[in-house]
Amino acid sequence: DIQMTQSPSSVSASVGDRVTITCRASQGFSSWFAWYQQKPGKAPKLLIYRASSLQSGVPSRFSGSESGTDFTLTISSLQPEDFATYYCQQANSFPRGFSFGPGTTVDIK
């Protein structure tokens, strides 16, 4: 199974701040890496797929990047609606299984 670590586990930030969340996977295939946003009581929402591709309709302040087995989600200028929990997700090579990181909560400073 893929092992995922995510840091930080929580971050307090203000509107307008730049926020960076990092995920480290035991396997580093960028094509199979994604980021989600989840708000309380709601289903997760896909933000980024293939490590750096922005899903349709997602604001451009969200971006994804990779460096080896480290994957990063950046919110360039935090907006009030961005306070939520963010999860990374990695897929296995074959057969396709999936693993999620433990999550990072972004709350108001």
Add this chain to the structure above:
Amino acid sequence: QVQLVQSGAEVKKPGTSVKVSCKVSGHTLTELSMHWVRQSPGKGLEWMGGFNPEDGKTIYAQKFQGRVTMTEDTSTETAYMELSSLRSDETAVYYCATRRDILTGDWLDAFDIWGQGTMVTVSS
């Protein structure tokens, strides 16, 4: 517009089974690659399994093998997830989700469209 509408909340006793449904509208079920993810209260996301178009097979997470069955009824465009031998620590919200990017038609190694979730409470 693709929508996944799940069945309502369930209360089950330990040792019993639950079957959750996920009805598709706006698309064809067999073209979506349906998967299931659960989330215990206050906890993270846990992938349970799903249908993979790469090999045309349904794969289950090792943790659930032997206890979970995922099926599809094409006549009603409904996917099902049945989990047996329930334990109290399996109280969770169970989601269906698809790997298909609806806009582009591409297969994703991620989940684009999600159901609203079904709360399953396991309690004696």
